[in-house]
Amino acid sequence: MGVPELSPSRPSRRRRLLRLGAALTVSCALAGYLAVRFGPDAQHARPGCEVVSADGDGATYSFGADQAVNAATIAAVGTSRGMPERAVTIALATALQESGLRNLDHGDRDSVGLFQQRPSQGWGTVAQIMDPVYSAGKFYQRLDKVDDYANLPLTVAAQKVQRSAFPEAYAKHEPDAALLAAALTGRAEAALTCESTVPDGPGDPSAVRAALIRDFGASVLPGAPEARKKATTAAATTTPAPVAGTLAQAPARARTVVVPVAAPATAKDPKAGRRGWELAQWAVAHASVLHLSEVAYAGREWRASGTGHTWREIGAEKSAGARQADGAEGVRIVTAP
Template identity: 60%
Template sequence: MPEPSPSRKRHGRLLRRGAAFMVLLAVAGYLAVQYVTGGTGTPGCDVVSGKGDGARYEFTPEQAVNAATIAAVGTGRGLPEQAVTIALATALQESGLRNIDHGDRDSLGLFQQRPSMGWGTAEEIRDPIYAAGVFYEHLVKVRDYTRLPLTVAAQRVQRSGFPEAYAKHEPDATLLAAALTGRSAATLTCEGRPGATRAAGADAVRDALLRDFGRDALQPAAAEVSGEKASPSPTPSVIKKDERTVELPVRADEDSGAGRGARERGWQLAHWAVANASDLHIKRVSYAGREWVAGNTDSQWRASGGAGASGAGSGVSPVRIVTSR
């Protein structure tokens, strides 16, 4: 059999190299899309429907921290759950719920806000608290935003080139909002594998709570808390039991205007702690007779048998957070 000519050999090598290059481009493109839309990385966290209809959404610890912050800022402003759902769907579309430092032109952060368009400085926009707050400031100016289709309300804030893109994230955002506002009890779990992004211990938990909820939001009111009369205090109601443990007395959000009771407030704080478990090295969270423990293979909330063990909806006991170190 005659040997292939040198030119045919070169042509074959070029074809193989071209094919390999196209495969690499396809893989890179897939990974880029998955990164932006929140599809990369080990999920580690899971939120399920409180309706028992089987709906669920898997996401990463990084996404969990940012989602919990967005929810805390929204409820802290007395906004309804629908506002939080709109904000979460927007962040899922714009950044995959990641606080990224790049985007189209000068877009940055969770909501891909642009300094050149008056959203704030680059440093401000990269702060999740600020970014969520300024998003809500624009959202509440949209007339009847709670009655509009989610994608329409989001688009009137964002002015995106893809106005229908937010709709596909509504189911996942709805599950997240129900858990992270506390309406849906014991529905958010994470594996809680320790990360290395923040300090650990009771002081770190306290600082993170103040960051997301603010001093005013954590101050106790003159109301019954765990059977005892609480008095207004200039210090947040984060009771440090020891170097690894904090307790959060739960009260209704009476001043927020959102009509949220103690039960919702407690589950918001409990789910917030689970969402931040990897960052803050949290190993155990308990509330209303339920307990979450980091590292369980199923990461479920289980009956704790302790104070407030009458069920997930009792909302009597404080939220107890225990760190690993």
């Protein structure tokens, strides 16, 4: 009796089972990715920010917390140099195109940083360009030398600074950059928020002061020259260290930094309040890296827990906690416990 031949259907079934198993594996992996990416815990895992139009046209722009930090720094450096909102819009549109508002350590040829500036083209050393304050300052320095840049099309103004191979690419970022600039220069009140997120550790008021001085300059905070000098030295540290011990359990008053505002807004001079909103929205943009729990100004408050996409009104008693000696209201920034 001969040896029976194997049924031709067995290998076929085995192949089908293998294909089915591979498909199930891929499906499970995809489902897991989607759950992490878009599921109920995704908001906590991937904190983000949003800016809304002050013109009532419903325009919005959503972006990541890391991008918000860089955008706020770019805006602060610009206003501290006396540059107008239009200059900040040009700078933000440029950084959106060049790096997506991320401080990249690589790029085309030797380009690095937020603006993809090249050491070989005289922008500075790699270490200097990787400092967002330095790179933004260099951008504004060159932009300021462009004749009548505020009245030029954004693509033309940006191109005169950048010398890009694709100058028209800046145009598509102008609407988003304009929304960001309006909020981060303080013209649009309570326009920038970051989603509800619980800080992953306590904050440090000294790190907040250092970051303020790093972005705005030493004049942003009052106090004795010795205190300002100490904070200015600390400003070289871009990532605050976690705080432990007594400060972590300290009451909110000990964890609070009040930034003075020279002149509050009035009915006669509504622009006077821009500085306060500029500082307040800078703080919200930095909430993730500085571990902030609250930011308050002009009778409104942003909180890291529960109201991450809103500025809510607060009572006069709580608002008085940021009053200055002259009665004007400062920006109150509270670090996480």
